[in-house]
Amino acid sequence: xxxxxxxxxxxxxxxxxxxxxxxxxxxxxxxxxxxxxxxxxxxxxxxxxxxxxxxxxxxxxxxxxxxxxxxxxxxxxxxxxxxxxxxxxxxxxxxxxxxxxxxxxxxxxxxxxxxxxxxxxxxxxxxxxxxxxxxxxxxxxxxxxxxxxxxxxxxxxxxxxxxxxxxxxxxxxxxxxxxxxxxxxxxxxxxxxxxxxxxxxxxxxxxxxxxxxxxxxxxxxxxxxxxxxxxxxxxxxxxxxxxxxxxxxxxxxxxxxxxxxxxxxxxxxxxxxxxxxxxxxxxxxxxxxxxxxxxxxxxxxxxxxxxxxxxxxxxxxxxxxxxxxxxxxxxxxxxxxxxxxxxxxxxxxxxxxxxxxxxxxxxxxxxxxxxxxxxxxxxxxxxxxxxxxxxxxxxxxxxxx
Ligand code: SOE
Numbered sequence: 347x348x349x350x351x352x353x354x355x356x357x358x359x360x361x362x363x364x365x366x367x368x369x370x371x372x373x374x375x376x377x378x379x380x381x382x383x384x385x386x387x388x389x390x391x392x393x394x395x396x397x398x399x400x401x402x403x404x405x406x407x408x409x410x411x412x413x414x415x416x417x418x419x420x421x422x423x424x425x426x427x428x429x430x431x432x433x434x435x436x437x438x439x440x441x442x443x444x445x446x447x448x449x450x451x452x453x454x455x456x457x458x459x460x461x462x463x464x465x466x467x468x469x470x471x472x473x474x475x476x477x478x479x480x481x482x483x484x485x486x487x488x489x490x491x492x493x494x495x496x497x498x499x500x501x502x503x504x505x506x507x508x509x510x511x512x513x514x515x516x517x518x519x520x521x522x523x524x525x526x527x528x529x530x531x532x533x534x535x536x537x538x539x540x541x542x543x544x545x546x547x548x549x550x551x552x553x554x555x556x557x558x559x560x561x562x563x564x565x566x567x568x569x570x571x572x573x574x575x576x577x578x579x580x581x582x583x584x585x586x587x588x589x590x591x592x593x594x595x596x597x598x599x600x601x602x603x604x605x606x607x608x609x610x611x612x613x614x615x616x617x618x619x620x621x622x623x624x625x626x627x628x629x630x631x632x633x634x635x636x637x638x639x640x641x642x643x644x645x646x647x648x649x650x651x652x653x654x655x656x657x658x659x660x661x662x663x664x665x666x667x668x669x670x671x672x673x674x675x676x677x678x679x680x681x682x683x684x685x686x687x688x689x690x691x692x693x694x695x696x697x698x699x700x701x702x703x704x705x706x707x708x709x710x711x712x713x714x715x716x717x718x719x720x721x722x723x724x725x726x727x728x729x730x731x732x733x734x735x736x737x738x739x740x741x742x743x744x745x746x747x
Contacts, residue, residue, distance in 0.1 A: 350380075353706065354387035356416035358437055359428030360400045363451050363479070364391065367428050368404035369692050370699035377681045378700040381707025384424070390416040417441045424449065424706070428479075431456030431536065432529045438464050438718075442471040447706055449477040453540040453728065454721040456531020458746070461718075461725040468718040477702050478721040480544040482629060484697035486669040486689070487650040489677035489713045491549045491633070491640050494652070500635025506614040508546050510538035511628040515600055515620025521569035525596040533598030535562070536728055538618035541629060543724045544716065546616075549633065549640075552608040554727045556742050560604035560735035565621060568593040604731045616731075627691075648688040677712050 357367055368386070375383040389406040390413040391397050401409035410416055417425050417440050425441035427434055427450040434455045441448045448468075455461040468476045482488055494500070515525075515534070523529040530536065547553060571594045601619035608614060622628070630643035641651035641664070650667045670688055672680025678697045682689050701711035716724075730741040 350375075351382045351707070352385045353382050353423035353703070354419075354421050355384045355424045355426060356388040356390060356419065356422045357386075357406070357426040357428055358390045358413045358416065359451075360389055360391040360393075360397060360404075361428075363428040364389070364400070365404065366481075366692060366695045367426055367449075367479070367699075368406070370695040372405045373696050374699040374703065377696065378703075380700060380703045381709055382703050384699065384703060387422060388416045388419065413437060414440065417446065418444050422446060424702075427451060430523050430529050431531050432460075435460035435464050438476075439467040442467045442474050442476075445471070445473065447475045447477075448718075449479060449702060450718070450721075451479045452481075452544070452721070453531075453536045454478055454718060454725050456529070456536060458725055458729040460531075461722055462747075465718045465722045475705055476718040477698075477705075478716045478718065479695070479698060480541065480548075480716050480721070480724075481694040481698055482541055482545055482644065483548050483713060483716070484678065484694045484701070485642075485644065485647050486676050486678045486697075487642055487647060487667070488545060488549065490650055490667070490669050491642060492551075492713055493677065494640065495549055495633070495635075496551060499638055499652075499654070500633060500640065501637035503550055503552070503608065503610055503612040503633060503635045505634040506546050506550065506608065506612055506631060508542035508614070508631040509617040509628065510534075510542045510619075510630075511617070511622035511625035512538065512620050513623045513625055515566070516623075517566050517569075519569065520572040521594040521596065525569055525598055527597035530598055532602070532728070532732065533564070533596075533600055534618040534620045535599050535602035535731065538620075538629070539602055539604075539616055539731065540724055540728060542616055542618065542631065543727050544721070545629075545631060546608075546614065547723065548714065548716075549631065550608060550610075550612070552610050552612070553723060554606045554614070554743060555609050556607045556740055557727065557730045557734040558605040558607065558740045559738075560602065560731045562599045562732060562735035563601045564596055564598065565600045566596055569596050570594075602731060602735065604734065606727070647691070 388408040397409040424447040427437045571592045603617045606614045632641045639653040669676045726746040734741045
């Protein structure tokens with residue numbers, strides 16, 4: 347068996363995305379034949395005690411509390427930035443300047459300025475490839491939606507309605523980094539609208555050209571400061587035992603909604619909120635075209651609903667495609683289990699790791715992969731939405747540099 351080519355990976359961050367990315371590197375070579383296989387070389391994070399447990403548990407050979415040491419290690423080929431938004435730029439740019447390939451969590455950055463600096467650094471680093479973990483593109487149902495639209499199955503697109511609804515951001519949720527503007531950049535907007543803006547661009551193949559109007563709302567102005575609370579969404583109710591609560595100001599949105607136009611003229615609505623009570627991770631879209639429609643809801647992530655308006659009227663209706671059939675050409679499905687042996691949230695990350703190493707190895711990804719320049723288009727829309735909400739006016743994306 348010829349020895350496969352390998353590349354050492356350094357991951358920065360060991361919280362929620364640290365786990366999803368570690369799981370992806372642990373499993374990708376078991377399910378995909380890659381031109382280059384990742385080696386889980388180093389995990390870097392701030393808490394040395396936590397790291398000592400995390401590293402062996404998740405398959406990392408080395409661990410360090412000094413991310414710069416990992417980034418500058420000549421043995422490392424890919425640096426993966428899985429940290430909060432305010433350090434994406436510093437860590438990604440350092441890795442690019444060290445000649446590494448760089449993967450970064452979404453959104454590209456907390457601010458447009460940071461994102462622009464990342465794109466400029468990526469342009470300068472000619473030999474480095476960049477990737478952004480817009481993982482939902484690689485849910486097989488979303489990838490199939492992209493392929494169907496690209497094949498012309500919907501024809502001219504009239505409407506897109508996209509919503510990413512969660513409900514973990516209630517009054518009991520403490521002042522995590524995600525509620526601090528200087529760390530996160532924005533709240534549900536950069537966290538959740540980022541995903542649905544990217545997905546709509548990806549599935550329709552069209553850029554958003556104008557934000558027509560927007561609402562930005564912070565319903566819960568004060569949140570409890572919990573020293574131990576990290577950034578993760580499980581901090582709910584952490585402060586319930588404390589007698590006297592120390593409160594801090596939430597400086598980000600809890601919800602942002604906006605109306606937009608696509609390059610082909612479609613009229614779109616987008617909604618992101620952490621207060622949609624009863625919706626846990628309802629990330630979805632509906633696209634209406636001349637020849638048909640598509641509907642996706644991540645809470646039923648293996649299913650894509652399709653309405654084919656080209657059928658004779660008496661047999662038209664919404665069909666629910668269980669996107670698990672590799673034999674029928676469903677994207678990624680052939681790498682996993684037999685028909686209808688459904689997959690989960692973590693598989694999208696494994697599928698992304700597979701495409702990243704395909705690209706590094708000179709092969710094509712199954713579906714398009716966002717690099718820093720592509721993710722900057724999403725970042726420009728994120729910025730335009732907040733400008734539109736605050737100035738109460740439409741904003742053309744071409745005006746954002
Ligand atoms: C929190 O809203 C979060 O963890 C997002 O940051 C992720 O991108 C999403 O996949 C799940 O929810």
